[in-house]
Amino acid sequence: IDSANNNLLHAIAFVIPDNISEYIGFVTQSANQGATVTVLSVGAVLELSGSNFTIGEEYYVKDDGTLDTSGTYKIGRAIATDKIYITDTR
Numbered sequence: 527i528d529s530a531n532n533n534l535l536h537a538i539a540f541v542i543p544d545n546i547s548e549y550i551g552f553v554t555q556s557a558n559q560g561a562t563v564t565v566l567s568v569g570a571v572l573e574l575s576g577s578n579f580t581i582g583e584e585y586y587v588k589d590d591g592t593l594d595t596s597g598t599y600k601i602g603r604a605i606a607t608d609k610i611y612i613t614d615t616r
Contacts, residue, residue, distance in 0.1 A: 552587070552601060552612065572601070572610045579604035 551565035552572050566572050574593075579585065583604050586597030593601065593610075602613040 566612055568612055568614070570612045571605070572612055573608055574610075575608055577608045579607050579610060581606060585610050 551567040552570075553563045553565055554572070554574070555563060557563045577593075580595075581604050583595055585593050585595060585601050585604060587599045587601050588594055588597035600614040602610045605611045
């Protein structure tokens with residue numbers, strides 16, 4: 527309910543592009559093809575215990591699947607030494 531607009535209901539939607547064979551999120555567990563997995567996407571917090579992220583630094587997923595401060599796909603910004611707030615999935 528939006529009190530600024532006479533209490534009308536409104537919804538916010540997003541579109542998933544048709545080229546989702548590209549990076550769309552981050553999966554923290556390995557799985558076989560066809561298995562169900564949880565995909566962390568924009569707004570989620572990726573927690574990787576034992577990591578040593580630099581707080582405030584932007585991180586990327588490299589082609590080999592590792593995380594670094596440069597790479598192919600921007601994932602987000604470190605908010606703790608073991609957590610990244612996901613801001614991008616493309």
